[in-house]
Amino acid sequence: DYIKSKLLEIAQPKSQIVKKLVKEHGEKVIQNVTMGQVLTGMKGVVSLLTCTSKLDPEEGIRFRGYSIPELKNLLPKIHDEGEPLPEGIFYLMLTGELPTPEDVRYISEQWAQRAQGIPAHVYDVIEALPKDAHPMIQFNTAILAMSTESQFRKAYLVGMDKKDYWDPTYEGVMDLISRLPAIAAYIYRRVFYNGDHIEPDPSLDWAGNLAHMMGHDSEEAKRLMRLYMLIHSDHEGGNVSAHATHLVGSALSNPYYSFSAGMNGLAGPLHGMANQDVMHWLNKMKREIGCEDPTEEQIKKYAEETLANGRVIPGYGHAVLRKTDPRFTVQLEFANKYIPDAPYIKLVNKIYNVVPDVLGATGKVKNPWPNVDAISGSLLTSYGIKEFPIYTVLFGVSRALGVLTQLIWDRLYGLQIERPKSQNLRWFIDKAEE
Numbered sequence: 376d377y378i379k380s381k382l383l384e385i386a387q388p389k390s391q392i393v394k395k396l397v398k399e400h401g402e403k404v405i406q407n408v409t410m411g412q413v414l415t416g417m418k419g420v421v422s423l424l425t426c427t428s429k430l431d432p433e434e435g436i437r438f439r440g441y442s443i444p445e446l447k448n449l450l451p452k453i454h455d456e457g458e459p460l461p462e463g464i465f466y467l468m469l470t471g472e473l474p475t476p477e478d479v480r481y482i483s484e485q486w487a488q489r490a491q492g493i494p495a496h497v498y499d500v501i502e503a504l505p506k507d508a509h510p511m512i513q514f515n516t517a518i519l520a521m522s523t524e525s526q527f528r529k530a531y532l533v534g535m536d537k538k539d540y541w542d543p544t545y546e547g548v549m550d551l552i553s554r555l556p557a558i559a560a561y562i563y564r565r566v567f568y569n570g571d572h573i574e575p576d577p578s579l580d581w582a583g584n585l586a587h588m589m590g591h592d593s594e595e596a597k598r599l600m601r602l603y604m605l606i607h608s609d610h611e612g613g614n615v616s617a618h619a620t621h622l623v624g625s626a627l628s629n630p631y632y633s634f635s636a637g638m639n640g641l642a643g644p645l646h647g648m649a650n651q652d653v654m655h656w657l658n659k660m661k662r663e664i665g666c667e668d669p670t671e672e673q674i675k676k677y678a679e680e681t682l683a684n685g686r687v688i689p690g691y692g693h694a695v696l697r698k699t700d701p702r703f704t705v706q707l708e709f710a711n712k713y714i715p716d717a718p719y720i721k722l723v724n725k726i727y728n729v730v731p732d733v734l735g736a737t738g739k740v741k742n743p744w745p746n747v748d749a750i751s752g753s754l755l756t757s758y759g760i761k762e763f764p765i766y767t768v769l770f771g772v773s774r775a776l777g778v779l780t781q782l783i784w785d786r787l788y789g790l791q792i793e794r795p796k797s798q799n800l801r802w803f804i805d806k807a808e809e
């Protein structure tokens with residue numbers, strides 16, 4: 376695997392730098408932390424080393440220095456008009472370098488081959504769950520069930536030098552990522568299409584195959600899936616799914632355990648589940664107002680009622696971003712280009728005209744702008760993927776690319792177990808009085 380030798384070459388000097396920083400600058404104070412930050416979710420506290428992507432509050436995400444619009448031009452595609460292949464962003468996050476079309480093809484082939492190794496018991500475990508168990512329960516159970524395959528644990532038991540941890544981690548990550556589309560599609564067809572499953576097409580790319588196995592075989596649906604898989608792949612290190620994966624991984628838990636932890640976090644309504652909740656919110660609004668095409672005035676009233684009832688407006692707000700999420704913008708551009716008249720897209724536009732003012736008027740919401748989830752479900756629905764409960768699973772398939780790449784780097788850097796300090800309430804009260 377030439378990617379492995381390349382990765383080791385790139386990583387060796389970097390892991391030396393990390394060791395040197397710890398040794399020679401370990402005492403350097405890098406930040407003051409306030410009581411407010413600790414008691415409101417540690418926002419802004421620099422406490423993680425993440426190399427795959429970086430989030431700027433104003434500009435949004437950059438993957439290894441490249442913004443989404445830049446990557447749309449720079450990453451290899453199947454069709455000139457189409458979207459970049461997620462294999463390319465994986466390569467970029469892994470190596471820090473832009474891939475050639477050959478690199479992307481190599482990863483596509485690797486994943487298609489590795490995907491064939493899903494053990495039979497994984498499907499048995501899924502089948503043992505009730506059909507109406509939320510797809511995220513089924514997805515996560517399947518991920519855990521696959522940890523029987525972990526090369527890391529086997530190598531660890533045999534006895535492995537610390538500096539080699541990254542190698543079985545890489546193998547596990549490649550296997551895991553390769554198998555997620557088939558598992559997601561299996562759950563989708565099980566729950567919504569009576570278990571009428573579709574075989575993978577090994578000639579297709581990773582995201583195209585996911586659309587194919589879900590039964591959405593048009594080139595348009597594949598194109599959307601490539602975009603979706605690209606933009607959800609990473610959001611630096613502190614978001615719940617990335618941080619949970621990293622934290623659990625710091626105990627040397629194998630990639631399956633670590634990723635499963637991240638996916639449990641993604642299933643929360645303030646994180647990845649928001650993409651499904653947006654659709655519930657929209658549809659409830661249409662039902663309550665009693666029409667398919669509510670006016671902006673009606674939407675405003677409904678949004679105000681949501682807040683008055685002590686609920687959040689899903690798809691809006693962000694812990695770091697302070698502007699419209701570029702992941703929202705790129706999806707809106709896609710929708711405006713290909714399906715401008717789709718009723719759900721019209722509704723998304725209207726909500727965008729109204730909700731930021733409603734949230735701004737509360738005086739407490741730090742970011743009244745839409746995030747990635749405000750439109751992703753409407754786009755999927757408009758392309759025929761109408762089963763909302765699968766949306767967070769799709770988010771999870773994509774998120775694997777970033778958080779698992781970072782897990783490999785955690786090993787390459789030789790990062791230690793994570794163990795921050797906690798204090799009881801008395802300690803905080805005493806601090807306040809100091």
Ligand code: FCX
Pocket residue numbers: 614644645646647649682686687688689690691692693694695734739740741742746747748
């Ligand atoms: N609707 C209503 N209230 C909101 C809100 C929203 N969309 N966004 C923030 N607020 C409220 C918070 O609940 C908090 O209220 P409190 O003081 O009574 O506890 C207050 O405004 C300040 O919160 P703020 O600092 O702006 O936001 P946080 O960093 O605490 O939370 C999230 C960020 C994303 C969790 C929050 O904006 C939210 O709940 N949004 C709706 C759910 C959502 O869309 N999540 C997906 C986010 C993301 F893109 C993803 O992970 O997929």
